[in-house]
Amino acid sequence: MILNRLELDFFRNYVHAEAQFAAGVNVIWGENAQGKTNLLEAAAYLSSARSHRARYDKELIQFGVDHAFVKGEVTAHGRDFTLEARLHRGERRQLFSNGVKLKAAGELGEVLNTILFCPEDLSLIRAGAAERRRFLDDAICQLRPKYAAALAEYRRLYEQKTRILRDWEDKPSLLDTLDDFNLRMAQVGAVIIHYRAHFVKRLAALTPPIQSDFSGGREKLSLGYETVSTVTDPEAPPKDLLPQLLDHQQSHRRAELDSRQCLSGPHKDDLAIFIDDQAARQFASQGQTRTAALSLKLACRELFREDTGEWPVLLLDDVLSELDARRQAFVLERIDGGQVLITCCEEDKSVPVTGKRFEVKNGTVIS
Numbered sequence: 001m002i003l004n005r006l007e008l009d010f011f012r013n014y015v016h017a018e019a020q021f022a023a024g025v026n027v028i029w030g031e032n033a034q035g036k037t038n039l040l041e042a043a044a045y046l047s048s049a050r051s052h053r054a055r056y057d058k059e060l061i062q063f064g065v066d067h068a069f070v071k072g073e074v075t076a077h078g079r080d081f082t083l084e085a086r087l088h089r090g091e092r093r094q095l096f097s098n099g100v101k102l103k104a105a106g107e108l109g110e111v112l113n114t115i116l117f118c119p120e121d122l123s124l125i126r127a128g129a130a131e132r133r134r135f136l137d138d139a140i141c142q143l144r145p146k147y148a149a150a151l152a153e154y155r156r157l158y159e160q161k162t163r164i165l166r167d168w169e170d171k172p173s174l175l176d177t178l179d180d181f182n183l184r185m186a187q188v189g190a191v192i193i194h195y196r197a198h199f200v201k202r203l204a205a206l207t208p209p210i211q212s213d214f215s216g217g218r219e220k221l222s223l224g225y226e227t228v229s230t231v232t233d234p235e236a237p238p239k240d241l242l243p244q245l246l247d248h249q250q251s252h253r254r255a256e257l258d259s260r261q262c263l264s265g266p267h268k269d270d271l272a273i274f275i276d277d278q279a280a281r282q283f284a285s286q287g288q289t290r291t292a293a294l295s296l297k298l299a300c301r302e303l304f305r306e307d308t309g310e311w312p313v314l315l316l317d318d319v320l321s322e323l324d325a326r327r328q329a330f331v332l333e334r335i336d337g338g339q340v341l342i343t344c345c346e347e348d349k350s351v352p353v354t355g356k357r358f359e360v361k362n363g364t365v366i367s
Contacts, residue, residue: 106148311338
């Protein structure tokens with residue numbers, strides 16, 4: 001799986017940019033705030049139509065302009081593809097593959113898969129459950145279009161139910177629709193839990209050996225999946241999970257009405273991370289936090305290859321600067337195989353380049 005070429009118009013700080021990448025390791029260097037991360041962000045957007053730094057697409061469009069354009073030429077599954085994302089202020093984005101408009105963002109993942117690691121990923125370990133859910137969702141959406149569709153529907157239902165709970169005292173008739181929303185949320189939620197549980201199970205097998213290698217065998221990492229308390233086996237088929245989710249909804253109905261919040265469902269799930277049997281969120285050191293987050297991303301990379309038969313494009317943003325020499329060497333050895341785009345602030349000659357070097361300067365890519 002290779003991102004051969006990337007073209008941007010009015011994306012972040014790029015008025016126009018083109019970059020022709022090679023298979024192997026491509027190093028992108030330059031001073032801070034020149035656009036290195038924006039380049040990786042654009043590449044990742046073409047695999048999921050989501051940004052790791054922006055909540056809304058309008059944030060990706062250059063200030064003072066009403067549109068932006070991202071185009072990538074990709075070789076995957078023995079074929080060539082052209083992916084396009086057209087962003088417009090005040091309008092829905094448009095996504096295309098080989099000129100055909102896509103119905104859903106999840107279809108991008110059937111062509112291009114990316115794994116992005118950036119400094120913000122330390123929040124995977126230290127922050128609240130929302131960051132870890134986002135990590136799971138970003139990965140599974142690329143691999144499973146059905147999951148992406150279920151997640152999009154669940155988010156719509158969640159927003160609608162939240163409005164009902166917020167306004168029901170002023171408009172009691174809204175409660176007439178609550179049972180219908182609860183049923184559909186439980187049905188879709190069961191699909192989400194099923195997929196998440198199976199993904200975490202596989203991730204739990206792949207991540208610990210990487211963390212162990214990182215630490216020279218001194219640290220043991222383990223993972224767990226935390227979901228709705230009435231669910232006895234999250235890996236069970238969705239039809240078996242449905243009545244358990246409905247039971248949980250019913251037991252929380254009064255509390256939801258009183259608090260005006262949606263308290264039941266997989267929107268509160270968490271990926272539990274332990275290092276040496278202690279919760280990493282509370283007890284991991286800065287070094288352990290960084291290597292655990294990176295181990296999760298590298299495990300994801302291996303999982304993607306298992307599923308698709310091809311390495312995803314690995315996007316590493318400033319990954320080496322905070323690692324000691326031994327851990328740097330481990331990362332560089334581990335990323336052998338597949339295409340890699342790696343950014344750094346200086347033209348680091350220690351990074352083995354099997355592809356190309358690029359300098360980014362004030363929104364310009366220099367090959």
